[in-house]
Amino acid sequence: MRRRAAPGDSAPHPDAPGRGGAADDGAATAGWTEHFGYRPGLDGLRALALLAIFVVHADVGMASGGFLAVSTFFTLSGFLITSLLLGERARRGRVDLRAFWVRRARRLLPASMVAIAGIVVATIAIGDAVQVGRIRADAASALAYVANWRFILVGDEYGARFESESPLLHFWSLAIEEQFYLVFPLVMVGALALLRRWRWAVVAVLGGLLVASQLQSVLLSRHASVDRMYFGTDVRASELLVGALVAWVWTTQRARVARVVVGPLRWLGPALLVVMGLLISTAEADDLIWYRGGLVLYAVITCVVVLAAIQPHGLLPRALSWTPLVWIGVTSYGAYLVHWPIFVWLRSETAMGGGARLLVGTLASLSLASLSYLLVEQPVRVAPRLPRPALVAVPVLLVVISLGAVAVVPEDPANAREVALADRGALLAEEIEEGPADGSRPTVAMFGDSSALSTALGLATWDGQPGATLAATEGWTKLGCSVLSPVTLDNGGGTIRTPSTCDGLVGKVQRAAQASQPDVAVVQFGPWEVSEIRLEDDGPFRTLGDPVLDAAVQDRLEETAAALLEVSPHVALLTSPRLDPGARDGRSPTEPRDEADPARIARFNELVREAAEIDPRVEVVDFGAYLDARPDLPSLRPDGVHLSWDGAIDASSWLGPALTEVATEGPR
Structure with a gap:
């Protein structure tokens, strides 16, 4: 399969304590914030991963392993989600699943729905026939957070082979994240309930799921397409689960683990960050080694860098806390939502070279992300409590806007696997109709x-x-x-x-x-x-x-x-x-x-x-x-x-x- 490294969920975690919000809507005990709290180094790490994706999608020719930057986001999300769930249980004695899911919705839905609506409108205005023909189904799957399974079913390689990539392709990774956020808290609550009877219950449950995900990946690598593994939640869950396991060990065994690892982390963190950069520069997503343990190993490397980044002292946390990097990380969710269609259209509609494309696409993405953060994301995210009419009206309005934008585009061809054929075939038919009337040729x-x-x-x-x-x-x-x-x-x-x-x-x-x-x-x-x-x-x-x-x-x-x-x-x-x-x-x-x-x-x-x-x-x-x-x-x-x-x-x-x-x- 052809593969530009498809984009990942570059969102800063919406519930991370500190900047822009706090766990449990701002309530965090001193013990929790003392041990974890807000760590700007994590935003810096997000920024580096996001910029790596920009380099790949700008076609600068400097990197082929942007899919590993996606993996970084997956693992970081697994680490943070687990840390937050454990922190809430430590403070309250239980996990409020409803509050967790409400926070996720407040964080993700407003910006994503606005972005989907905007991308649909832009596609109608400047997209080619293939993009317009498939945007209805692509947008619907993005709204439902099942885009990854849609791209598996339709074989998205065909759109790219005809140089007509979906401007909503990047929602595949958000779909995996949201599917994880929906199911994983239920798994954790169940595992924590078992913990009262068996001290290793959480490790056994998370470890078992990790092994199952990796076995599925190995089995699929013998006969399935790379698309099936690359986009599949069952395969990519392993990267999130590695982060979850490390978070469990770090949170529950912090004192014991810290005595052993804090010293080595000061030099191991920067060294492995360099290794991550080298892998992102050279790795190929079509190499089956990544689906036979490589992604899990990379997730472990990511976790070491994450642990180094959250330490209060050291070269790596200081470097990753550089203010411009932190701001890019803070606004990276909005940048993720808009950057992919921007780069798609810069590649297809302009004659820019790779360097110019990278500069223009990066500036445009970060500018729109800042606006999204200030005008859309933060007002909904940090409002202590929306008035009841607004609580109903705002999400309904966003859904109506998004569905309305989807409704005005042409229907997807009946056979989704032949989207490129159907739309380009229509253009071919137009050319044929204009053939010579006199039969001279x-x-x-x-x-x-x-x-x-x-x-x-x-x-x-x-x-x-x-x-x-x-x-x-x-x-x-x-x-x-x-x-x-x-x-x-x-x-x-x-x-x-x-x-x-x-x-x-x-x-x-x-x-x-x-x-x-x-x-x-x-x-x-x-x-x-x-x-x-x-x-x-x-x-x-x-x-x-x-x-x-x-x-x-x-x-x-x-x-x-x-x-x-x-x-x-x-x-x-x-x-x-x-x-x-x-x-x-x-x-x-x-x-x-x-x-x-x-x-x-x-x-x-x-x-x-x-x-x-x-x-x-x-x-x-x-x-x-x-x-x-x-x-x-x-x-x-x-x-x-x-x-x-x-x-x-x-x-x-x-x-x-x-x-x-x-x-x-x-x-x-």
Whole structure:
């Protein structure tokens, strides 16, 4: 999966004692504040993590491990939530769950609802067709704090592959936080009740949940996509639980633990903060090591830094208490809410370089965050008690504003997995409708997978330019389809089944061609065929070069070409360029994937040529060789697999004339 490091919950903890609020609405005993209290170093740590995310999302090229900054926020939240719950129990003898959840709502809902409404309006105004088409469902899932599960279900990699990321993608991590805040206090109350009978009850419960989360992660890493693990609450809960466990030990065994660790923390904290920075600079979210214990280990490192930051003395707490850092940390929740759409649109709508984008995006995010903090968050958060009418009117008004903004946008396409196809396909249809009325140019239609879709978009746009020698007409291109569909694939990110929309591929291709009657039917596959493929449900996985798989691929290519020849006078089979799956913004992954093996795509192209031998009316167009010869191929194809929209338009200046020759020169 392509992955920009998706943003995390960068909110300062809303119930943290001290600045901006206190535990239990301001009531804290002297003992509690003496042992913990407000620690500005934690706001400084939040600020560093947030700025690291800014660097990643600005595409400066200095960091690839922004997902670890997200992990920092998760672990810090687990630590703080547990500390606060234990502090309340120590003061009152019980935990008031209703008061806890009310504080969370007062802290998070006003700013998030205003942000969602603003992002929806901005998307309608300046978003592209894909963003507008999906914003209704994205906003609804953000409002319900289930965005992470939505992005798992729809496969958000598709939006990013077509350079059209959801401006609400960042709500995935807030969703995980809120799901944790809803369930975890109940777990803690239950564990604390057991504590009266068994002194290790809390450790056993939290430790058991941590082990279960990690086992789930390891099991998923064997067959599931990285998206499933990256966005999954069950997997990411381990990072929050590490923070919770450390908070329990630190709070209940403080005197004993402090004698052992306070001295080493003075040098270990700064050293591990440097380690965190190095990991954020170099780590790759697609590396399965992170889901096989790496994230838990990183959470432990984070906890050591957190413990060092809350000490009253030392180099690290002094450095992290620098006033500008503290203010960024204090306002980081608002900055989190607005920064992602700002960077998305700076990348897509401006020609700024990475440095300028980072500067402008950071200043804009922090400025809006300060306004949010002063005008929205604090008035609701610190008000001792809202008047009863306001208690009802304010949340209702915010919900109405947010839902009203969602209601005015177009409905999401029925098949969420094909959002990019549906919306870009609509643009393709608009181009087709503007084709030549006199039929002076031959028509061309694309048939194939997501790589064919990106090529089709380029041809449709090139069709409208002066000197174009072809007219685009409607074909059939589907995301996630293999020419062998239905089959099971293992592409290094997990085992997946081709979508049901791909079943009966040959018949669907032929029916689409019958509807549009193109002069040249162009077939393009390749990216999925270089994966490991299981042809039968109980059969082995095979790769190209295996005689059984080779025969299946060639047979299906021949069937597809033969079906199209019954409708169109000419069929063109495109070869594929070398692949670089896992690339980000044109930069190859640290370790090439198996699918990048040149021998695999070379064998696929040989099968394309052999399939073309079935009929003289089938031509091979060596699109792969043309693209491979382009020194700027990484910029044309940022994810290493699909041409960007601009890249597809650029490549069409070669492909269009090549297909014109197929249409005008007759059978070979």
